[in-house]
Structures are given as structure tokens and as C-alpha cells.
Amino acid sequence: MKGKRLSRRRVLRAGATALGGGALALGSGTAGEAAPAQAPAIGTGTQTGRTFRGLVRHDATLDVQEMRLLAIDPRQVVIRSLAVAPCYTIVRGALGTNAIRRAEVPNHCGFGVVEAVGAMVKRVQVGDKVVVAGTSQCGQCYQCLHGRPDYCQFTFFSNAPGVEPFPPFAQFRDGTPVYAQAGIGGMSEIMTAFEEYCVPVFTDLPAAQLTLLGDQLASGFAAGHAEMVFQPGSDVVVFGAGPVGLGAVQAARVMGAGQVIVVDPIKYRRDFAMKMGATVTLDANAEGDGIVERIRELCRGPNDRRFAGGVSWGRAANAVISRGADFVVEAAGLQALPPKVETQPDPTNVKTVQQAWDCTRAGGHVMLMGFTLQPVSFPGASLALFGRTIHPGQQGGLHVMRDIPRYVKLIEKGKIDAQSLITKRYTLDQSRQAVQDTADRTIITGVIEFAS
Ligand SMILES: [Zn+2]
Ligand SMILES: [Zn+2]
Numbered sequence: 498m499k500g501k502r503l504s505r506r507r508v509l510r511a512g513a514t515a516l517g518g519g520a521l522a523l524g525s526g527t528a529g530e531a532a533p534a535q536a537p538a539i540g541t542g543t544q545t546g547r548t549f550r551g552l553v554r555h556d557a558t559l560d561v562q563e564m565r566l567l568a569i570d571p572r573q574v575v576i577r578s579l580a581v582a583p584c585y586t587i588v589r590g591a592l593g594t595n596a597i598r599r600a601e602v603p604n605h606c607g608f609g610v611v612e613a614v615g616a617m618v619k620r621v622q623v624g625d626k627v628v629v630a631g632t633s634q635c636g637q638c639y640q641c642l643h644g645r646p647d648y649c650q651f652t653f654f655s656n657a658p659g660v661e662p663f664p665p666f667a668q669f670r671d672g673t674p675v676y677a678q679a680g681i682g683g684m685s686e687i688m689t690a691f692e693e694y695c696v697p698v699f700t701d702l703p704a705a706q707l708t709l710l711g712d713q714l715a716s717g718f719a720a721g722h723a724e725m726v727f728q729p730g731s732d733v734v735v736f737g738a739g740p741v742g743l744g745a746v747q748a749a750r751v752m753g754a755g756q757v758i759v760v761d762p763i764k765y766r767r768d769f770a771m772k773m774g775a776t777v778t779l780d781a782n783a784e785g786d787g788i789v790e791r792i793r794e795l796c797r798g799p800n801d802r803r804f805a806g807g808v809s810w811g812r813a814a815n816a817v818i819s820r821g822a823d824f825v826v827e828a829a830g831l832q833a834l835p836p837k838v839e840t841q842p843d844p845t846n847v848k849t850v851q852q853a854w855d856c857t858r859a860g861g862h863v864m865l866m867g868f869t870l871q872p873v874s875f876p877g878a879s880l881a882l883f884g885r886t887i888h889p890g891q892q893g894g895l896h897v898m899r900d901i902p903r904y905v906k907l908i909e910k911g912k913i914d915a916q917s918l919i920t921k922r923y924t925l926d927q928s929r930q931a932v933q934d935t936a937d938r939t940i941i942t943g944v945i946e947f948a949s
Contacts, residue, residue, distance in 0.1 A: 544575050544613045549667075551685020552928045553675060554591050555600035559929050562600075564667040564675050566687055573689050574621055575613040576629065578947045579704035581606070581683040582919075583928075584631075584712050585739065586868065588936035589833040600675045602667075603932070605631045606711030607683030608704050609947075611695075618692045625697040626704075629681055630897040631712045633693035646896045647724070647889075651693045683711075684928055686947055696901045702908055705922065705944040706915035709740070710901050713942065714915060716866070716893040717744020718904060720826045721752055724894030725864050725886075727824050729753035732796045734822040734856060736781075736849050737829030738766040740918055740942045741866060743773050745826040745893070750774030751912050758795055758822065760788065761829070762839040763938060773914065781829075781842050781849075792856040793820040818883050821858035827890070830867030836938035845871050859884045866890025918942045 545568045553562040569575060583591075583604055591603040607629045611621050621627055635641055638650035663680030666689045677683075681690050698707060709715070717740065721727040733749040735742045738761040749757040750773070759775040761767050767778035777795065784791055797820055798805030832844035843849060846869040854875060857863040863885055879885075888894065895901075907913040920940035923931040931943040 544569070547687070549686040550925060551602045551667075551675075551682070551687075552925070552932075553600050553602055553685075554593075554597065555673075555675075556598070557594050557596045559591055559603075559932065561926055561928065562669065562675075564669055564685075566667050566689075567665060567674075569613070569615050569666075569689050570664070570691070571615040571617040572691050572693075573615045574611055574618055574627070574692055574695050576607070576609040576627060576688050576690060576695075577612050578607055578609040578683065578686055578688055579626075580608050580708040580944050580946050582708050582711075582713065582740070582942050582944050583684065583932050583935050585830065585833065585935055587678065588932055591932050592834065592936055600669065600673055602675065602677050602682035602685045602688075604683035605679040605681045606708070607681065607688050607690075608708035608711060609688065611697075612687075614692075620692045621695050621697050626699070626707070627695040627697050628707060628711045628897075628901050629683065629688065629690045629694050630696055630710075630715070630892075630895075630901065631679070631681070631694075632892045632895065632897055633691065634696075634896060634898045635693040636898070646898070647891055647894050649693070651691070684925075684945065686925065694897075696897050698902060698905050700905050700909060702905065702915075705919055705946060706908060707905070708944060709915050709918060709942065710904050712892075713740035714744045714913070714918060715895055715897075715901060715904055716890075717741040717746075717826075717828060718748045718751075718913060719893030719895035719900055720745040720828070720864050720866060720890065721748025721754075721824070721893075723896060723900060725824065725826075725862050725888040727752040727754050730755045731823035732756045732758070734758045734760065734792055734825045734853070735770075735775075736760045736825070736827045736853055737867060738763070738770040738775075738778075739828065739830075739938070741830075741893075742826065742828035743770060743918060743941065745828055746770055746773045746775055747913055749824075751907065754824075756795065756822075758792060760784075760792075762841055763836075764839065766941070769917075769941065772917070782839065785842065789852050789855045792822060796820060796822050796858070818859040818879075821856050821861060823858060823861050825853045825857045825861065825863040826866060827853035827864065828866045831869060834936045836936070838938050845869060847871050847873050851875070854879075854885065854887075857885045862886045862888060864888040864890045864893070866893060919944050922946055924948070 633651040634646040665674030667675040733754040759770040762781040831846040
């Protein structure tokens with residue numbers, strides 16, 4: 498484990514370790530599985546040793562470098578990248594100027610075509626188009642078998658402290674090993690991934706749209722119907738109109754929500770949210786601490802009669818909790834670097850999490866998606882008495898093998914608008930700028946398209 502680099506997986510790994518350290522070794526090949534019936538594709542020798550280019554964080558730099566592919570694990574897949582969208586969670590680590598010796602291709606999702614498979618791979622074939630998702634779905638672990646592949650153990654509980662969970666996938670000409678962030682990377686012409694992360698899709702949709710289903714858009718959309726399910730006609734609040742929050746806004750639109758209240762400090766993002774399905778937007782900076790009461794007022798119902806939600810029974814201090822939103826998604830997250838647009842009212846995001854909790858009505862549901870690295874406290878009695886359900890926001894509860902194929906259908910039907918989320922396109926040589934623009938928040942989503 499290194500430094501204070503910001504990534505969802507690193508944060509959750511740290512949490513998992515703290516919870517008991519029940520770590521599994523990430524083996525190369527699973528004991529007890531049958532021997533492969535056919536020769537592995539890598540046996541042809543056409544993949545190992547091939548050279549390709551990618552964005553690499555190494556020493557104090559983030560540059561496009563040439564590297565050479567190493568042999569893959571029997572359960573890994575070699576993918577020729579077509580498009581990738583850098584995630585905001587990687588920007589601080591990727592753009593850092595501290596010297597790090599471990600060379601790494603940033604990001605944790607991607608999209609491309611399978612060019613070779615290891616001997617034990619069953620899920621995908623050479624020629625398949627695959628979304629490489631930020632979360633695996635192995636189908637065999639305790640979490641997958643209990644209906645929570647959004648916490649698939651292959652992703653979250655597979656490394657012991659101090660142990661490199663994924664082998665390097667490439668090396669520089671001088672032999673320096675190159676790793677892929679979270680075992681996935683994505684910002685290189687060739688990526689390798691364990692098959693558990695690969696979701697084959699069968700569609701002619703553009704790669705630039707499909708790559709959004711590996712992480713941001715899919716996570717945000719899942720927030721409204723995977724584990725937490727927006728009800729038709731309900732009041733939905735979304736904090737954060739970035740690529741994740743706008744996915745949740747689209748889920749609210751598709752699921753038939755009533756009001757869709759979007760909170761963001763950035764004006765162009767609030768304006769854009771209105772095009773995606775928001776019914777009202779609020780400026781997080783202008784509203785300040787009054788935002789909770791403002792949302793309660795917006796959700797108070799048509800009149801003061803009790804069945805309308807306008808007033809509480811009695812005058813107890815806690816009576817206010819009967820007002821608020823039915824569903825709240827906190828997708829703002831912390832501010833990793835100062836943006837070139839409006840700044841967040843609380844860069845740590847602690848306040849936003851508390852506001853999301855507070856503006857949820859008693860009996861309502863709140864999903865916490867954004868990172869907060871500081872402790873967040875709630876009155877203990879509120880946890881016991883307010884009847885609010887907290888949903889963890891890890892990829893929005895996405896079940897990648899179940900949900901990504903149906904999101905493809907929703908894009909094809911025009912129900913999900915992926916195209917509009919792409920603000921800017923880049924070549925691989927411009928990929929560092931894509932990370933910088935993501936950090937600056939001057940774009941919603943930047944997509945790097947690889948020359949084919
Ligand atoms: Zn991400
Ligand atoms: Zn699993």
C-alpha cells in the first residue's frame with residue numbers, strides 16, 4: 498500500500514483490512530478447476546512481447562510511454578483498447594509530482610476488443626467487445642452468491658497488506674515493470690484484465706459511449722434502480738452533477754421520479770443537469786447551510802395537511818424529519834484538486850454527506866457514493882429512530898454482468914443519453930490533458946479514443 502493516493506479501491510481495501518484482514522491470496526489460477534481443454538491463445542506467441550503505448554505515472558511524471566506486454570495469467574484477457582474515460586478519483590494520484598518508483602497506467606475501467614485469452618478464461622472469446630468494469634462479478638464468491646456482486650470478493654478482499662495484488666502487465670524497454678492501476682488501468686493501447694472484470698457486449702454503439710458503462714455513467718444510473726430503487730412519482734435529490742450524479746439524474750428520469758432536485762456549485766453543470774432530467778437545481782454555495790431546509794420545503798407537498806407531507810404530527814424537535822426527499826444520492830465526492838470552475842462549499846465533502854442524510858425524509862433512502870476521507874458523525878438516536886436506509890454507493894450497487902448489458906439496451910433505445918455526457922475527445926497523445934481537464938472540472942466527461 499503506498500502513500501495517500503486516492504482511489505475507491507484503495508480506500509475500501511484499507512477499510513477491509515481494518516475490519517479484520519481476512520485476506521485471500523489472489524492466486525494465478527484457482528485450485529480445483531479443470532485443466533483447459535484447448536491450447537491458450539497466448540501460446541501463439543503473438544501477444545507476449547508486443548509493444549504498445551500508454552499513459553504511465555512514473556517518477557515525477559505522467560507521460561505516454563512505450564512498453565512491452567508480459568505473459569498473462571491463465572485467467573486474464575488481452576484487450577485492444579478502443580476508448581476510455583478517466584475517472585475523477587484518479588486525478589490526484591495521476592497528476593501528482595512526487596517521485597514514485599512503481600510505474601503504473603492509471604484508471605480502473607475501459608473498453609476494447611479481446612485479442613487473446615488465457616487458458617482458463619471462459620467468459621469471453623477473441624473478437625468480443627468488452628466493457629472492463631471497475632468492479633468484478635466472479636459469480637463464485639460469498640458476496641456474489643448472496644446477491645451482492647457489487648462487493649465481489651475478487652475486487653475487494655483479495656490482497657494482504659503489503660502484497661501486490663496484481664502482477665505487472667508490461668515493462669519498459671529497460672525492464673522496469675509497469676502495473677495497471679487496480680489491476681485494470683485502461684489508459685493504454687493494450688490492457689489486460691482478469692475475466693471477472695470483463696463484460697462482453699454485443700452492439701454497434703460507439704466505443705466512446707460504451708466505455709462510460711465501465712464506471713461513471715453505469716454507477717450513477719445504478720444508484721436509482723440496482724440496490725436502491727427510485728419509485729415513480731417520488732422526490733429524488735442528487736448532490737453532484739458530474740458524470741456519476743448525472744447518471745443518477747438519468748435514472749430518476751427513466752424510473753419516472755416526480756421532482757428531481759440537483760445540487761451542484763458549478764453553473765454549467767446545473768444547466769446541463771436540466772437537460773438530463775433535473776426539474777430544479779440548487780447552487781450549493783449560494784444555499785449554504787440552508788440547503789436542507791430548502792430541500793424540505795421543495796418536498797413539503799401541495800398543502801399543510803398531514804397526508805400531503807407538509808407538516809408533522811406534533812411539535813417535537815424531531816418532527817421535521819417527516820419532511821424531505823424520498824431518495825437522496827450523494828455523488829459530489831471530495832474535491833481532490835482545486836478546480837478551474839466554482840469550488841465546492843466543503844472540499845472534504847463531510848458537510849455534503851451530512852446534508853444528504855438530513856434532507857432524507859424519515860423512512861426514505863440515501864445512497865452515499867462520494868468519497869469522504871474524514872470521519873462523519875450522525876446523532877446516534879437519528880440512526881435508530883429516523884428510519885432512513887443508507888445504501889453504500891460502491892458503483893451504485895451495480896451488478897456488472899446483469900446491469901451493463903441492459904444499459905446497452907437502454908442507450909440503444911434512447912432512454913439513457915450517453916452521447917451528451919461526452920464533452921471532449923482526446924487522442925492517446927492528449928491523454929494527460931484529459932486527466933487535467935477532469936481534475937479542472939471544465940468538462941463533464943473526457944474520452945480518449947485509441948487509433949485502431
Ligand atoms: Zn472510478
Ligand atoms: Zn464474486
